[in-house]
Amino acid sequence: MPDEQGGPSxxxxxxxxxxxxxxxxxxxxxxAVGTVNETWVQRLADLLATExxxxxxxxxxxxxGSRDGRFPTSNR
Known part of the structure; x- marks a missing residue:
């Protein structure tokens, strides 16, 4: 659903x-220490890829919307 200005929500x-x-x-x-929930790991991997x-x-x-059409680089 777009926001009030017509952009992505x-x-x-x-x-x-x-x-x-x-x-x-x-x-x-x-x-528990040493156990891995494979379903959870897959969901996390999917989430990170989507993010x-x-x-x-x-x-x-x-x-x-920027002057030169590029996003500024991070200062970090």
């Missing part, structure tokens, strides 16, 4: 990202 992505952070925290708090794609797309969209 961040609400669904943010909600999913926050949900994934909560799930990760619960998983890490509850896991990277979303960040790249969002960066490109933000850059469209």
């Amino acid at each position: 961040l609400e669904p992505t943010l909600a999913e990202w926050l949900k994934a952070r909560e799930e990760t925290a619960r998983h890490l708090a509850a896991r 990277r794609s979303w960040q790249d797309q969002y960066t490109d969209l933000v850059a469209l």
Whole structure:
């Protein structure tokens, strides 16, 4: 759903990202030493890949409004 100015809506992505952070925290708090929940690991891998794609797309969209059409480099 677009925001008021016609751009992409961040609400669904943010909600999913926050949900994934909560799930990760619960998983890490509850896991037994030495065990790996393969389903959780796959979900995390999928989430990280989606997040990277979303960040790249969002960066490109933000850059469209800049003077030179590029997103500024980080100061970190």
